[in-house]
Amino acid sequence: MGETKKxxxxxxxxxxxxxxxxxxxxxxxxxxxxxxxxxxxxxxADMVIKMDNLYDQWDFPQKGLEQREFTSTxxxxxxxxxxxxxxxxxxxxxxxxxxxxxKGELATFVVQVAFRQKATWQGRAICSENGKEYDFGSAKxxxxxxxxxxxxxx
Numbered sequence: 001m002g003e004t005k006k007x008x009x010x011x012x013x014x015x016x017x018x019x020x021x022x023x024x025x026x027x028x029x030x031x032x033x034x035x036x037x038x039x040x041x042x043x044x045a046d047m048v049i050k051m052d053n054l055y056d057q058w059d060f061p062q063k064g065l066e067q068r069e070f071t072s073t074x075x076x077x078x079x080x081x082x083x084x085x086x087x088x089x090x091x092x093x094x095x096x097x098x099x100x101x102x103k104g105e106l107a108t109f110v111v112q113v114a115f116r117q118k119a120t121w122q123g124r125a126i127c128s129e130n131g132k133e134y135d136f137g138s139a140k141x142x143x144x145x146x147x148x149x150x151x152x153x154x
Contacts, residue, residue, distance in 0.1 A: 011060070013032070014113075016146070017030075017038075017102055017108050018105070018109075019105040021150050026147070027040075027043065029041070032099065058086055060085050103128065109128065112125075120138040122136065125145055125146075
């Protein structure tokens with residue numbers, strides 16, 4: 001129970017509610033602690049992109065790799081470096097909400113991405129329906145966990 005509780009109170013926690021699985025692809029909503037509104041996704045690629053954009057906005061977990069650029073920019077001069085992460089400021093400004101009560105029509109996963117290394121995600125997912133915990137080493141592994149829960153073993 002201690003591990004589950006730790007994962008459920010992370011500051012970068014998201015709740016992925018799967019509402020439908022049309023043509024083998026998943027659709028639903030992403031909820032996070034800093035907004036009353038959900039983020040809809042139409043397929044798993046859309047979900048991954050929207051979650052990655054959210055982590056970029058929060059700057060947490062931080063990327064292990066930066067986007068490759070082929071033209072010179074002054075990006076490092078544009079962003080002043082501070083000891084505070086944007087997620088700390090967002091949390092202070094918006095407060096936090098309970099996302100653990102959100103439910104998808106087909107399945108619900110509470111997800112904590114602990115690291116963004118090797119151009120993918122590593123973390124833990126908890127299936128709300130059965131309480132099972134899953135560690136994943138990539139975004140694809142997370143999608144496989146969700147797909148198996150909804151469609152079963154193929």
